[in-house]
Amino acid sequence: MFQSKERRRERMRETLFPETWRQLLHNAVPLYRRLPDADREELHGHIQVLLSEKHFEGAGGLEVTEGIKLIICAHAALLLLHRETDYFPKLITVIVYPEAYAVKTQTQTDRGVLLDVVETRAGESWTSGTLILAWQDVRRDLARVPATQSVVLHEFAHQLDAGSGVMNGAPVLSDRDLRHHWPEALSAAYERLSQATRQHEPTLLRPYGAKNPSEFFAVAAEAFFLYPVELQRGEADLYSALCQYFKQDPATW
Ligand SMILES: [Zn+2]
Structure with missing residues (x-):
């Protein structure tokens, strides 16, 4: 039977959020611990929708566990609280590498000469449907006290920016x-x-x-x-x- 996207999402948001997931996020994500109780409940609903709609792929030998998906989706969901949202509509797949990965690219010198370079990256976000993260960097960000950066928030913020068509x-x-x-x-x-x-x-x-x-x-x-x-x-x-x-x-x- 046809079910509208919004009805399906509403049902996902109402799905029970397991206690083990709450515990995992409580232990792993400092922002989750700080969040007001009501916001945390709303966050759980958004996480359920993201888990059901986005595809996750491990790269470089990494197996994407339930914990990895939850931690990534919790950060993504934080950016959506209290707002009308279409859940990062351009995003289809999240690819997770075990650590920072090398990308061959080109750079231009100030005299206009193109040079081939290899860049090491902790994450990337594309308007074409892919977001890439290096898990070691995600974990490093979570362990840093005081927290000063978050590659997950960063890359999902790019996805919000992409909602207008261009970043x-x-x-x-x-x-x-x-x-x-x-x-x-x-x-x-x-x-x-x-x-x-x-x-x-x-x-x-x-x-x-x-x-x-x-x-x-x-x-x-x-x-x-x-x-x-x-x-x-x-x-x-x-x-x-x-x-x-x-x-x-x-x-x-
Ligand atoms: Zn960026």
Whole structure:
């Protein structure tokens, strides 16, 4: 019998979330422990939908366990709380490598010469349906105290950005007021980060965010969840725009 996508998702969200899964996330994911109780229940529903809709593949000899899927989906689901969502519609497959993997690519010198280089990557996100993660880097991020980066949040933030059709640091903004506020808040903070990075000054956001507006949005999303109090203090307009976008205020958790 035909069942609409929304009905199917509603049923998935209502599926019992096993106690063993709660325990696993409690032990493995610091953000899960910080989350308010009501948000945690909503998170469980989103995790169920993601588990049922996204395909997971191990690469480089890694076997994708239930725990790996849960930890990845918990981070992805965090980005969806309180918002109307189509669950990363461009994303079909999550590929997980055991550790950082090498990618042959090309780079251009300042004189325009193309060079073949091999880059080591911890993750990638594509608009064509694939997201790649290195499990060792995911675990390293989770163990870091204080937490300063998250490759999982980063790559899924790119998927939100991709919802507009291109990854350019401008995700779909449903709120009219936010559409007005967003470009200025994001570009001013991006400029500050770019300038400080050029001058080799210490920065609140990871210097990688100065690469382009798309990376800036992904790096800012990491900071928003991992060190919200510091971000609110150091980049108030950016924090406020992200609060409006994510419909969450992690500084109060
Ligand atoms: Zn990125």
